[in-house]
Amino acid sequence: xxxxxxxxxxxxxxxxxxxxxxxxxxxxxxxxxxxxxxxxxxxxxxxxxxxxxxxxxxxxxxxxxxxxxxxxxxxxxxxxxxxxxxxx
Amino acid sequence: xxxxxxxxxxxxxxxxxxxxxxxxxxxxxxxxxxxxxxxxxxxxxxxxxxxxxxxxxxxxxxxxxxxxxxxxxxxxxxxxxxxxxxxxxxxxxxxxxxxxxxxxxxxxxxxxxxxxxxxxxxxxxxxxxxxxxxxxxxxxxxxxxxxxxxxxxxxxxxxxxxxxxxxxxxxxxxxxxxx
Numbered sequence: 001x002x003x004x005x006x007x008x009x010x011x012x013x014x015x016x017x018x019x020x021x022x023x024x025x026x027x028x029x030x031x032x033x034x035x036x037x038x039x040x041x042x043x044x045x046x047x048x049x050x051x052x053x054x055x056x057x058x059x060x061x062x063x064x065x066x067x068x069x070x071x072x073x074x075x076x077x078x079x080x081x082x083x084x085x086x087x088x
Numbered sequence: 089x090x091x092x093x094x095x096x097x098x099x100x101x102x103x104x105x106x107x108x109x110x111x112x113x114x115x116x117x118x119x120x121x122x123x124x125x126x127x128x129x130x131x132x133x134x135x136x137x138x139x140x141x142x143x144x145x146x147x148x149x150x151x152x153x154x155x156x157x158x159x160x161x162x163x164x165x166x167x168x169x170x171x172x173x174x175x176x177x178x179x180x181x182x183x184x185x186x187x188x189x190x191x192x193x194x195x196x197x198x199x200x201x202x203x204x205x206x207x208x209x210x211x212x213x214x215x216x217x218x219x220x221x222x223x224x225x226x227x228x229x230x231x232x233x234x235x236x237x238x239x240x241x242x243x244x245x246x247x248x249x250x251x252x253x254x255x256x257x258x259x260x261x262x263x264x265x266x267x
Contacts, residue, residue, distance in 0.1 A: 005245040008252075043252045048219065050204065050255070053197045054212050055220035059142060063135050066105040076110070083114055086121030087130075 011044050100142070108138060112157050116164040125168065133171065137164040146222055200255070207254050211247035218244055 001009070013019050014027050031038050070076050113134050120130040141160050144150045150159060204212055214232055217223045223231065229240035 001242055001245065004249060005242065008245050008248055012248075039256075040252070043256055044248070046255060047248060047251045050197065050201055050251070051212070051215045051219050054201045054204065055216040056139065057198070057201060058216060059139055060135065062100075062102065063105060063138055066102050066109060067131060067135065069102070070106060070109050070113075079110060079114065083117045084127065086114075086118045087125075087127045 011041050015045060112160045115161055120168055133164050133167045136167050211250055214247050
């Protein structure tokens with residue numbers, strides 16, 4: 001694995017609290033001294049949040065597709081009629 | 089439990105979610121309808137409840153003492169009460185359903201996710217499979233056709249790097265969206 005990917009793995013281990021106390025201390029010292037490292041860490045943290053947003057959107061799209069099928073397919077007509085009666 | 093049985097599958101199919109809709113949604117609809125809610129509100133609440141349930145199954149944090157139907161209904165009920173502030177004093181919330189917000193994503197987040205999709209949908213799918221669905225590296229390699237777990241691991245970090253570079257490059261535009 002190339003160096004930049006090794007660093008990404010290290011930052012991930014740090015964010016997920018998987019580093020040993022020694023490695024954590026070492027990285028925290030590097031974060032203070034190494035230009036750009038803190039920025040790369042913050043950006044990586046942001047990426048995980050965006051992956052979460054993307055993932056939830058995907059599941060929501062799937063749920064909307066399923067809901068649409070339930071309310072439009074003739075096979076579920078009786079069930080849908082029953083559901084609609086609860087709102088009369 | 090339908091969804092839990094399906095967790096080991098490659099992906100949760102539409103059919104599994106449809107079964108849950110058929111099994112649980114009528115009960116949720118009746119509950120919300122009786123309390124003056126509309127069908128659209130019931131659909132909205134149920135969708136959020138299914139999303140929460142799905143995430144809990146993925147993370148292995150569903151309590152085994154509940155049935156699937158009871159659990160999803162419990163989340164729906166909780167969401168309805170929280171959302172519409174109805175009968176809170178009449179029906180104290182059960183602590184086991186400490187439901188997180190599911191719509192906390194900002195417009196800016198959604199905008200940048202749209203940009204990321206255009207930049208590399210396959211990478212986003214791969215990252216979703218690992219970080220959100222919590223697939224093992226072996227399953228990830230199988231789903232995306234990598235020769236080994238090692239190749240899948242390397243690809244995962246390459247994708248993360250690509251996304252990070254993209255976010256950095258577009259941060260100006262991103263901040264414009266925020267502001």
